[in-house]
Amino acid sequence: MDESSNDKCIFRITKINEQRQLRAALAHNLRLENTPNINTGLSHSNIHAKGCSTIDACMKRYESSIEGLKIRKNAVLAHEVIITGSPDHMNKLTKLEHIEYFNAAARWLIELHGGKLSNLLSFSVHYDESTVHAHILLVPKINNKLNSRAIIGGARGRLSELQTEFYERVAKRFGFTRGVKNSRAKHEHYSELKNLRSNLRTTANSLALAKIEHAKIIDELDNSKRVLTHVQNELKQIRRLEYTALKARIAQLEQNISRTYRTR
Structure with missing residues (x-):
């Protein structure tokens, strides 16, 4: 199959090993953080599964799902799946x-x-990026145990098997084709993409803080200018008063001298 086909289905699955990583994914998917490269004017069109529209609600589902389970230190807590397709076909x-x-x-x-269904933590559809796509977070709970291996497996070929199964069970009937198996086409790893996005967010936050500090400095400078102008005006007033008082004193002395001479 032609690897340049514009009707391929896209299926990505990644592991989440920490609760903070899970919260970060939820914050992104629910648009509760500053997300670069989105059209905020279209964010109102995004769709979130009922009861899964806040981090607290999703984490409550997570806590309920793992209640009573023994969690290994290195356990995979959740899977994040991204579902979409070639932009031409999605459009x-x-x-x-x-x-x-x-x-x-x-x-x-x-x-x-x-x-x-309780193993579904969140389900979000994004219309505010270049291609519509869905983020789906799930707990890998099999036979009352966290078992990511039973789903993703340890063999390198398991992901290819999942992509084939996704195509056969889901995407095929929507007119998608399956990409070339074991393709050498390079796809940026999602974790790397998240790191890039995180770095971009950090830079954007630093820029925002710098703008705030710059605005504060400008305000302080303006205040200093106003204070300086006030002080200069006060000095001018004092000088005028001193000059007026000095003239009055001189006039008084001249009058006193004049009287003294007249009385002689």
């Missing part, structure tokens, strides 16, 4: 077809992750 689908595509993917993923 051909209607919004209803987008939702049907993402819902079908979510149902397949829930089945893959133990079959319980």
Whole structure:
């Protein structure tokens, strides 16, 4: 199959090993942080699963899902899955077809992750980036245990198997094709992308703080100028008063001298 095909389905799955990493993913997916490279004017079109629109609500689902489980120190706590497709084909689908595509993917993923809806932590569809896509977070809970290996596996070929299964079970009926197996095409790893985004956010925050500090300095400078102008005006007034008082004293002395001479 031609690797340049513009109707490929896209399926990405990554591991989440820490709760802070899970919270960061939720903050991004729910648009609760400053996210670069999005069209904020379209963010109102984003869709979030009912009951999964806040970090607290999603974390409550997570806590409920893992309640009673023994969590290993190096356990994978969740999987994040990104579902989309080649931009050309995604643009051909209607919004209803987008939702049907993402819902079908979510149902397949829930089945893959133990079959319980409670293992679904969040489901967000983003319309405010260049290509519509879905972020789906799930707990890898199989037979009442956290078992990411049972889903993703340890073999290098397992991801390719999952991509094939996703194509056959979900994407095929929406007109997508499967990408070339074991393709050498380079895809930027999602964790690297997140790091780049994190660095960009840090830079943006630093720039924002610098702008705030600059504004403070300008305000302080303006205040200093106003104070200096006030002091200069006060000095001028004092000088005028001193000059007037001095003239009055001289006039008084001249009068006294004049009287003294007249009395002689």
